[in-house]
Amino acid sequence: MNIINGNVTSPKGFKAAGNAVGIKKQKSDENMGPFESKKDMAVIVSEKPCTASGCFTTNVVKAAPVLWDMKTVNNKITGIVANSGNANACTGQQGLKDTEDTAAKLAALIGARAENVLVCSTGVIGVNLPMDIILKGVKSTYALAGDSYEKGLSAAEAIMTTDTRSKTAAVTLEIGGKTVTLGGMAKGSGMINPNMATMLCFITTDCAISKPMLDKALKYCVRDTFNMICVDGDMSTNDTVLCIANGMAENTEITEENADFEEFKKALYHINKKLAMDCADDGEGATKLIEANVKGAANEEEARKMALSVVSSSLLKAAIFGEDANWGRVLCAMGYSGADFDPMAVTIEFRSAKGIIRLMDKGTPIVFDEEKAANILSEHNIFIDMYLEEGSGFATAWGCDLTYDYVKINGDYRS
């Protein structure tokens, strides 16, 4: 597997574009990140119909496009249209119709049926889409679609909300002598929580792979990546990860769990992990990326609960922002995670490029060098390592610190 500088247009047969069609307020908005683009619509189209797979929010309240995609993802897919600036969530019956009309619009342009087009929306909740702007926008955005690196980047910028930077990834690998490419783009920032977030991720590939195998691979990858990040504990109504595969690499189709499948899964995992970490790192107001590693839990599920609980703790997140080695909040968060363990057997260490410091050793607090701890916590990437003696379960979760800017950004998001 080779990591390349690419995005959704890197695989064969995919075109994309991002465009400013007027959904987002165009006034300069201090709540938007410094690199915020006012682009607000993206399209991705494939030369050939794609096998598709998706993972969606588990929120009982699902946005109209999520409801649409959950059934449509089982059809052959030729296009994806996504808008930012409006989530089309909590928008009643009208919202459902608007999603279908949006799909039908792109379908008409590419000679497909609405049922072959996936739709995603992100942004403000509870406001109906401005359909005149949306429909004109689909046409003008599709007209810009191309297969260049720049076009793919522009699409990635168009799905940003409070993201401060676009998020892309791409890899190539060899399958049966053929070069297979995967490319992805994501947006995250706020409302990021286990079982996904106001987080959209689109992955394209020219790999030939059957629907059951693609579903299996994506589900596996999302479980340990997008489902293991947390920014603020709020699970969005719109979370969607989509992967579409058009088979144009002409490799022998992957139809079983063979060596080719394992290679593909590795590549897909890399794309998911890179984009998930980018989302945590670019969490609203974030100044630090936190990686929580749990080792020695009773099992993987228990390890996941503890790792996620730690990166979700407002108290710990605020302490990391303050570069305060308040490790007691780590043990406390492990304790209310729902996992069962012996606190008297827990060892906790903080780590960064500046070094490593043990704060609790098998349940006993260690009098530590505050200066050394502060120096370690002055780094951007902070690792929290927790060792238990319950079993062999391990897990990693990613999050960010809680800052003044998070409050600022969310105190008045809609205006």
Add this chain to the structure above:
Amino acid sequence: MNIINGNVTSPKGFKAAGNAVGIKKQKSDENMGPFESKKDMAVIVSEKPCTASGCFTTNVVKAAPVLWDMKTVNNKITGIVANSGNANACTGQQGLKDTEDTAAKLAALIGARAENVLVCSTGVIGVNLPMDIILKGVKSTYALAGDSYEKGLSAAEAIMTTDTRSKTAAVTLEIGGKTVTLGGMAKGSGMINPNMATMLCFITTDCAISKPMLDKALKYCVRDTFNMICVDGDMSTNDTVLCIANGMAENTEITEENADFEEFKKALYHINKKLAMDCADDGEGATKLIEANVKGAANEEEARKMALSVVSSSLLKAAIFGEDANWGRVLCAMGYSGADFDPMAVTIEFRSAKGIIRLMDKGTPIVFDEEKAANILSEHNIFIDMYLEEGSGFATAWGCDLTYDYVKINGDYRS
């Protein structure tokens, strides 16, 4: 039932005191609230041995004093000693010994056994207690104990951490021609979450009531009060609610669920609710009190889940701080609460002393007057009313907004 201006010294036979013994750093600390007292130890003693009942944190990681109180609360109790500034949590075997030594010290002074004394600690996690200061402190604080209103108030001040004000309540009621009094004090502020918080609550009463009935009444009251508040979603290692009854009102002992029991329960509920709301209102950095009311849920448990999820949402809490009527975040939080319901049947209203505004009507968003909404949200007490059509379950939860000061307070709590 009459609400009186009192505290833990109001019932017959109780003495209390608060004192500054030197556990808290005595330097002026901007992280402490403006009205913060440097008092850091409180004692409550009863002339006669008390029947006692307690509710404790469900965190797997329980502080040493919690482990002590969970077994000791089943004995007759003559005294309670509480310190702030150090939680004696995550302190290993030494922490357990320190708690017992603290109990033994007060016991020796009042002519009881360690097993007759309850101990509570709140403050920094993971640092062993300064036992020389603690033991001297127990002696000097007990020497100050008295039954005046001022002494009770002083005890309430001594358990504060980042609280900005002390929290007390008292009521009297008639039981069989006798006047029964209940008095209480609490501290809350940070780490406040369902199933309690770094929250300590001590309730004294001169009511004669059996242990099983006192347990039943306290459990009932805590479920709908202290277990329905949230400040930051972090469940503490130290949460404790204690109620001790010395019977000196000389009413016929309550030993069954009769009319007297119902009256006592009503009075106890008032004390719990008042102190729980005070904790939410005084949440770290809070500028507003949020009350979430769910009506028409499938059952009470589902209603509780939704009400708590709403007051726990960082996104909603930040929006309320910004006085932004972002009602979509309410529906979103209901949706990930774990409760099942039909989003298309949900009605949401925001309410305050300034008026009421409907934002979603049976699943359909309402285009509303932003100015009117902003005016309503400019109040301190904000009510969020959610109506469903699943059944007759209803519940209320209390929380506060998420502010810059929350981040500031928790970014560097230990220093």
